[in-house]
Amino acid sequence: MTEAKKLSGAGLRGQSAGETALCTVGQTGSGLTYRGYDVKDLSANATFEEVAYLLLKGKLPNQAELDAYKTKLKGLRDLPQALKDVLERIPADAHPMDVMRTGCSMLGNLETENSFDEQQEATDRLLAVFPGLINYWYNFSHNNGKRINENTDADTIAEQFLWTLHDKKPSDLHVQVMQASLILYAEHEFNASTFTARVCASTLSDLHSCITGAIGSLRGPLHGGANEAAMDMIENWKSPEEAEKEIMGMLERKDKIMGFGHAIYRTSDPRNAIIKEWSEKLSKDVGDTVLYPVSAKVEEVMWREKKLFCNADFFHASAYHFMGIPTKLFTPIFVCSRLTGWAAHVFEQRANNRIIRPSADYTGPEPREVTPISERD
């Protein structure tokens, strides 16, 4: 017989595991701030590069600082041939998050962070290279061995992702949505992947190891993988009525509905309203009459039936779909963004470090002696 789930303290919920000056989740204003700035304000009035600068360097850049930072990142997009060789060997049916993990790890071999003095340089390199890395693999493995040019004229990381994916300059609307999306996903306090990065950093390991581990944690459907899982679900439904019927059945069977609920927020995720608005705009832009209404119906039914709300992932699914992004590339976009938060947490951990090593409540057998092998069952 399975025992009832022990909830108190499970998953370290509600327990403080350290301090951070980077982010609040579920506190004043809309609930989510990066170094004191509301994410709503940032997504309306800043670019992803400004947010990256804020998280990594501690302040919003002025125009000259932003221009210099963008120029620097543009100059770091080149994929080393040894990395391209590895990417070309990864099969088309691999999961792109596994490609990101391997790509990050490979760069750690080619361009090892030898001292913590190099942490900003190593982070900037990953920020510049990740969009081209995943899209180089995607095009090579899915487009008859097509080798894209990762050194595009894209002005920003948002534009670089779309440009290297589709191998052409994206529309202004799509770049705008991607900017907002990257900002919304950039940082979220002690979530599972960030905590992974901090635990790794606390052993004084290198940046690439911290980020590679974090990618592995983000991959799961209970965390970043939920945007793909949500898309896999909603694309099956042809009308809001069908969506309602299917969701009711899933709730009856006690299935998990991906893209809903949150470990910290209780009534809403502030990122949802923002990405939902973009999804609606894109829906009109492409003349969609199904996916957005289906998504809105799922949101309505989940709140009505369970008081469960959309988290950041749910409307990202339709928004990315409307921009022609293949579903399996959804979570790698999250990586391109969250890298800023992960790295900022690694810097913070290193600046005031003690190895993270909690205790466990032992529930195993009492002490006993080893039975000789001939006498064991």
Ligand SMILES: CC(=O)SCCNC(=O)CCNC(=O)[C@H](O)C(C)(C)COP(=O)(O)OP(=O)(O)OC[C@H]1O[C@@H](n2cnc3c(N)ncnc32)[C@H](O)[C@@H]1OP(=O)(O)O
């Ligand atoms: C960017 C992000 O990473 S946001 C999170 C993305 N993940 C998802 O969308 C996956 C779906 N959601 C979930 O699995 C959960 O809500 C999590 C993992 C996000 C949070 O987990 P928890 O903190 O344990 O959630 P919480 O304590 O609020 O859940 C209580 C109960 O609410 C219910 N519940 C919570 N979320 C859902 C959901 N999405 N669908 C159905 N029921 C749910 C469950 O009955 C859960 O109890 P049980 O799992 O023990 O049966």
Ligand SMILES: O=C([O-])CC(=O)C(=O)O
């Ligand atoms: O905070 C969490 O647990 C998950 C989340 O929303 C995020 O990482 O963006």
